[in-house]
Amino acid sequence: MRSQAEYAELVKLCYLDVDNLISAQRFASSDEFTEVKNTLQLSNSSKKFKILDLGCGNGIASFAFASIGHDVVAVDPDNSEDVGLRATERLGSVVQSGSISTVQAFSEALPFPDSTFDIVYARQALHHFSDLYEGLAECSRVLQSNGILFATREHVITDEKQLQEFLGNHILHKLHGGENAHTLQNYISAMQKAPFKNIRTFAPFDNIVNHFPTSNADVRSWLYKSLEKKLGVIVASILIKVPTVQRFYRQKLSHGCDFPGRLYSFLCNK
Numbered sequence: 480m481r482s483q484a485e486y487a488e489l490v491k492l493c494y495l496d497v498d499n500l501i502s503a504q505r506f507a508s509s510d511e512f513t514e515v516k517n518t519l520q521l522s523n524s525s526k527k528f529k530i531l532d533l534g535c536g537n538g539i540a541s542f543a544f545a546s547i548g549h550d551v552v553a554v555d556p557d558n559s560e561d562v563g564l565r566a567t568e569r570l571g572s573v574v575q576s577g578s579i580s581t582v583q584a585f586s587e588a589l590p591f592p593d594s595t596f597d598i599v600y601a602r603q604a605l606h607h608f609s610d611l612y613e614g615l616a617e618c619s620r621v622l623q624s625n626g627i628l629f630a631t632r633e634h635v636i637t638d639e640k641q642l643q644e645f646l647g648n649h650i651l652h653k654l655h656g657g658e659n660a661h662t663l664q665n666y667i668s669a670m671q672k673a674p675f676k677n678i679r680t681f682a683p684f685d686n687i688v689n690h691f692p693t694s695n696a697d698v699r700s701w702l703y704k705s706l707e708k709k710l711g712v713i714v715a716s717i718l719i720k721v722p723t724v725q726r727f728y729r730q731k732l733s734h735g736c737d738f739p740g741r742l743y744s745f746l747c748n749k
Contacts, residue, residue, distance in 0.1 A: 480495070480650075480654065481495070481497065486650070489650070492692050494506055494537070494539045495537070495562065499537040499538060499539070499562075499566045499567075499569065499570065500542075500569070500570060500573065502537065502539050503537075503538060503539040503542035503543065503570055504542075505539075506539040506540065506542075506543055507539075507542060507543035507546050509691070510687045510691070510694065510695060511687055511688055511691045512540075512543050514686050514687050514688050515543075515600075515629070515631070515688060516547070518629065518686075518688070518746060519598060519600075519627065519629060521547065521549075527548055527549055527550060527577070528549045528550070528597040528598055529549070529550050529552070529595065529596050529597050529598075530544050530549050530550070530551045530552070530596065530597065530598045530599075530600055531551075531552050531554060531589075531591075531595075531596045531598070531599045531600065531618075531621065532544065532551050532552070532553045532554065532600055532601075532602075533554050533586055533599055533600065533601040533604050533618065534554070534555055534586070534601055534602070534603070534604030534607060535553035535554060535555045535564070535567050535581075536555060536557070536562055536563070536566075536567075537561070537562045537563070537566040537567060538553055538566055538567030538568075538569075538570045538571075538579065540600060540602050541553040541567055541570060541571075541579045542567075542570040542574060542579070544577065544600070545570075545571070545574040545576070545577030545578055545579045546574055546575070546576065546577065547576070547577065548576040548577045549577045550577055550578045551577065551578065551579045551580070552579075552580050552581075552582060552591075552596070553567045553571075553579055553580070553581045553582070554581075554582050554583075554584050554586075554589065555567070555581075555583065555584075556583060556584065556585050558583050564581040564582075564583055567579060567581050568581050585609070585614075586604070586608050586613075586614035586617055586618070587608065587609060587610055587613040587614050587617060588617070589617045589618075589620070589621050591621045592621075593620055593621065594621070594622065594623045594624065594626075595621045595622075595623075596621055596622055596623065596626060597622075597623055597626055597627070598622075598626065598627045598628075598629065599618045599621070599622055599626070599627070599628045599629070600629050600631075601618070601628070601629070601630045601631070602631045602632060603631070603632045603633070604630065605630050605633050605661075605666065606633055606634045606658070606659045606660055606661060607657060607658075607659065611661060611665065611666070611669045612669045612672055612673065615628075615669050615670055615672075615673040615675070616672075616673045618673065619673040619674060619675060619749050622749040623749070624749060625748050625749060626748065626749045627746070627747070627748060627749075628670075628675060628745070628746070628747050628748075628749070629744070629745070629746050630744060630745045631688050631689070631744040631745075632688065632689060632742045632744060633660075633661075633666060633742065633743050633744065633745065634658070634659070634660035634661075634740040634741070634742065635660060635661065635662065635663050635666070635740070635741050635742070635743045636660040636661065636662060636739050636740065637662065637737065637739075638662070641660075641739035641740075642659075642660055642739070644739045645658075645660050645739035645740040646658060646659075646660075648739075648740075649740065660739070660740055663680070663743060666743070666745060667680070667745075670745065670747055675747035675748060675749060676747065676748050676749075677747055677748045678745060678746075678747040679745070679746040679747065680743060680744075680745055681743060681744040681745070681746070682729075682730070682733035682734075682736070682743060683732070683733045683736040683741050683742055683743065684698065684729045684730075684732035684733040684736065685729055685730075685733060685744075688744050689742040689743065689744055690742070698725075698728075698729065698732070699719065699725070701728075701732075702719060702724070702725065702728045703715055703716075703719045705728075706718050706719060706724075
């Protein structure tokens with residue numbers, strides 16, 4: 480992909496720069512990670528958490544969490560220098576306040592004692608599990624009581640037909656394989672069985688964790704233009720500042736988002 484000019488923007492958006500430190504620094508300063516910190520209530524917390532970055536890839540999230548002072552265990556089955564654990568190890572050598580350690584493993588057989596972690600963070604990882612329930616059961620096992628699972632940017636499909644359409648159009652699946660998607664109910668049912676509680680589902684436009692690279696400013700601009708067209712500049716300028724109006728608009732966008740592989744995120748407790 481890097482060698483083909485037409486994929487240059489996609490490589491950047493996927494944080495797959497040759498120098499993964501550049502990718503990691505960009506992710507750590509992104510609106511997406513700001514939203515992750517807010518959701519996990521890390522922004523105003525002085526506590527040092529032990530975080531499992533499951534399916535860490537080239538380590539961008541591990542770096543981001545460690546850079547704000549947390550101890551991260553990065554897990555991935557891929558040990559490569561480019562997009563695997565050895566790439567993550569390089570980032571561990573440059574973090575200042577927190578720490579990164581790496582472990583090669585699959586989600587279905589995590590080599591950690593029960594109740595090891597405060598948080599399991601899985602960015603675009605659940606749909607790669609060979610067994611969704613077994614992987615989630617392991618996430619539950621290694622979490623402390625009431626610990627948090629935050630699984631972000633998971634591909635959702637409606638049925639088998641959408642799955643085949645999604646796989647047929649996914650550029651990484653064409654080049655490498657290994658992509659997958661599940662119905663929303665399958666994700667939720669597997670979490671309930673694992674077991675997790677207080678399952679909160681984030682639809683495609685609920686927040687920027689899902690709709691990146693579309694920015695929050697983009698969504699506000701769409702809303703303003705819609706309001707201005709229907710109600711005029713003055714009313715639009717007032718309503719654009721009302722949180723309830725913004726939430727309703729995001730719900731409307733999400734409701735209309737039914738394409739194969741649309742992105743959802745999940746927040747729940749052990």
